[in-house]
Amino acid sequence: MEEELVARLEHSSDAVNPRNSSSGNAAPLVANDTRRLAQALSRWARSDGDHETPVAGLTLHRRHKLTMPLHCIYGLGIGLTVQGRKQVIVGDELMTYSPGQSMVTSIDMPVISNVIQASVAQPFLGMMLTFENALVVEIAERLQLSQRLKDEAFKPLSVNELDSGVLEALERLIALFDQPELLKSLAPLIKEEIIIRLMNGAHGPHILHVVSAGSPSQNIAKAVAWLKLHYTQALRMDDLAATAHMSPSTFRQHFRTVTGMSPLQYQKQLRLQAARHLMYSENIDASSAGGLVGYESSSQFSREYSRLFGHPPQRDIKRMRVQ
Known part of the structure; x- marks a missing residue:
């Protein structure tokens, strides 16, 4: 099965989910807008691998070469590629996401993923921020967002344009690494801000499908x-x-x-x-x-x-x- 997946991924390196579209209030980004975030990730993730951070649920990822398909579980949260490209298979669907896009998982999902663009000079750089389900539900109820649930097809994993508000919040979250005296107090607030922005953006309908009582x-x-x-x-x-x-x-x-x-x-x-x-x-x-x-x-x-x-x-x- 894994050999079939390798062939499938190699022949679809330019494939992007045709349903990926941006909506919401914030302006979509282009790849260059993530350059500052890529510089921050390079500073904290200096070697290949998956790196834990002082922020609960936030991990940084670096690869200097292409990777074989990896079976793993994506939990509730947001993933970003800030340099390079990555592909993910969910069921029978193939998705590609690149700098300037965000991937949100609304429910724990077994996926197959691999890096399809990386080099020593320009390594793949990515980040994943997971959320506690109870926190997402609490925010939706507090803001009465579930009442705005649209009758759309639910997707457990969606790829959309990253909006500027989410990007700026993620930059502030990583900047807290240099301010440990503030991290404990401010990191939870920034995570809540990110969740609220996601709920009000293109990913919102898919998140709200899961948290609607x-x-x-x-x-x-x-x-x-x-x-x-x-x-x-x-x-x-x-x-x-x-x-x-x-x-x-x-x-x-x-x-x-x-x-x-x-x-x-x-x-x-x-x-x-x-x-x-x-x-x-x-x-x-x-x-x-x-x-x-x-x-x-x-x-x-x-x-x-x-x-x-x-x-x-x-x-x-x-x-x-x-x-």
Whole structure:
């Protein structure tokens, strides 16, 4: 499967989601407008890798060369490419985002991503800021934004033009790294500002679909959150559907609409990604990793792992270590 994805990504490096359009009140940006932010990221992310920051939920990312497709989970939040280009596959949809664009994830989503433009002279630079779901819901209720929910097709991950207000707020957030005495007090306020600006912009309808009380999307979001915490347990569809106040058939339909996959497929992705992390980061053998994430059969684990990642577990981990 991973080889197919590589070919698909190589033949679509200029693909941009045709539904990506900008709306909202702030002016759209061009790539040059993110140059100052790229300089700030270069200062704090000096080497390749994923870098934690003093701001909770904010990570910086740097790569000096193109990367292979990586399976990961994107949580509720905003991602920016400020130098280089990146592609993300969500279900069957391929998205590209570049400097001057923002990517917002409204619900925890298994995705496949890779850097498609980077070099030693011009490394890929990106950032991700995640939000607590409770905070997003509280802000929407406080400002009564959910009452403005439009009847639009919901997308769990949307790419739109980055507006100047969000960019300026992100610059102020990173500037706090040099003001540790102010960071604890001001960072939460700036994060709230960013959430409010996103809700009032092009990404707003997709975020509000998830936080609107009683909406099918919000109920699915709760089910997704439960699965993320309990993916090792046996999946009882009737019980999961009951927690979302839906019949099993309706639950499956809404779940696929929101996430692009069935509940069982979602659980498999969580399990297999967790097993891959255990083997790669903690040197746990394949049989033990499969058991730890909920598989009772080693052969089934190996078969499903190979189907998702393109190689049997041991060969896949060995391949990752030499990249």
